[in-house]
Amino acid sequence: MVWIKICGITNLADAETATAFGANALGFVFAPSKRKVEPDTARQIIKALPPEVEKIGVFVNEEVARVKEIANYCGLTGLQLHGEESPDYCSYFRNYDVIKAFRVSNYIDWQSIKPYVVNQCINKILLDTYVPQQLGGTGKTFPWEIVGEQEWEVPVIIAGGLNAGNAALAVRLGKPFGVDVASGVEKEPGKKDPVKLKAFIEKARGLEK
Numbered sequence: 314m315v316w317i318k319i320c321g322i323t324n325l326a327d328a329e330t331a332t333a334f335g336a337n338a339l340g341f342v343f344a345p346s347k348r349k350v351e352p353d354t355a356r357q358i359i360k361a362l363p364p365e366v367e368k369i370g371v372f373v374n375e376e377v378a379r380v381k382e383i384a385n386y387c388g389l390t391g392l393q394l395h396g397e398e399s400p401d402y403c404s405y406f407r408n409y410d411v412i413k414a415f416r417v418s419n420y421i422d423w424q425s426i427k428p429y430v431v432n433q434c435i436n437k438i439l440l441d442t443y444v445p446q447q448l449g450g451t452g453k454t455f456p457w458e459i460v461g462e463q464e465w466e467v468p469v470i471i472a473g474g475l476n477a478g479n480a481a482l483a484v485r486l487g488k489p490f491g492v493d494v495a496s497g498v499e500k501e502p503g504k505k506d507p508v509k510l511k512a513f514i515e516k517a518r519g520l521e522k
């Protein structure tokens with residue numbers, strides 16, 4: 314069954330709704346973003362969530378000490394490093410599930426990803442769509458078949474522009490370990506739409522009636 318992360322959680326109601334519909338992981342953005350959440354808010358949300366739900370903090374080129382401080386304070390279980398963090402940087406977080414994001418356009422630059430895999434400093438790869446001057450949450454897709462054409466040595470997550478209308482195709486073409494969505498399940502930035510959330514999870518998993 315495909316693993317699903319709902320990213321850009323800013324409030325408890327959305328976190329509980331996504332969890333109830335079967336999301337495996339929730340993402341909390343601590344980088345500059347329309348979906349940015351303060352550590353105090355994230356901590357309150359995370360405290361109320363069941364242990365089986367993965368709590369992933371999204372950071373962009375943040376200081377190692379600050380990432381560790383926020384992760385510990387909020388009770389994060391994983392870190393999504395969404396900037397230009399090096400393999401050495403990634404290896405500072407051995408106690409967390411480390412997801413390294415790479416932004417792709419119409420091909421995958423395996424040479425830039427390989428050092429992270431060889432050094433075993435990450436647990437998962439997230440492929441998100443490259444859009445100049447935007448770090449994430451772009452709502453734009455990339456050709457998913459380029460994921461499925463490659464043998465991956467670590468679990469791969471497809472992100473970028475997914476929604477209930479295209480999730481099933483992304484899973485079929487890309488054959489990923491998981492999918493990640495932010496804007497495609499929102500009413501507005503930072504506020505999720507329960508109808509879109511439910512439809513997305515059902516479609517990604519091929520559970521729709």
Ligand SMILES: O=C(O)c1ccccc1NCC(=O)[C@H](O)[C@H](O)COP(=O)(O)O
Pocket residue numbers: 320321340342344345346347348371373393395441448449450451452453472473474475493494495496497
């Ligand atoms: O979502 C953001 O606003 C964001 C800002 C800066 C860095 C990362 C960000 N999001 C990370 C994610 O994991 C998103 O889910 C991913 O980029 C896909 O977003 P979308 O295309 O809106 O589904």
